[in-house]
Amino acid sequence: MNRITCEICRDLIPLVQDGVATKDSVEAVHEHIEQCHECAELFHKHLPNKDMDDAKIIVRFKHYTNSVLTVLLFIFIVFGVSLTDGMNVMMNTVIMPVTGTLSCIVFGRSALWRTPAVITVFTVLYHFTSLLQGREGYGDIGNIVMFIILYSLFALCGIVIAALLHYAFRKEHL
């Protein structure tokens, strides 16, 4: 079964060829043209080889950048959460907004729920491992929830900043 109709596929082909389509669209188009001969012909006919290489390079570059940013994102969150107990906990007023911005670049709109979800997982893990190590003052639900909310709010600031920048940047180019 084809995920998209021929019409949608043909709308998406120029975007895919220009390397500006989202990952989902690229996958949908490639899935479609694997099964649809007419669209496949259209896809190859309208794609000079050089452009295809360029589009591929752009897509690859985007994938590469996203992977690097995702790794950075996790490092920042783990690092930030690990500061919870120490003197440097205030650094999270910078670290968490940065993670929000990174998350927004990598995940787009879904950063709104993905970022708090990742923060929640690592905060719970942090408390759980501290508890296992027999350190005192951990595992208190109220404490955990407070940090999750606090970190998520800071991350949200970063997301808002990223969204505003994105909006301003787009407006300039219209």
Ligand SMILES: [Zn+2]
């Ligand atoms: Zn088709």
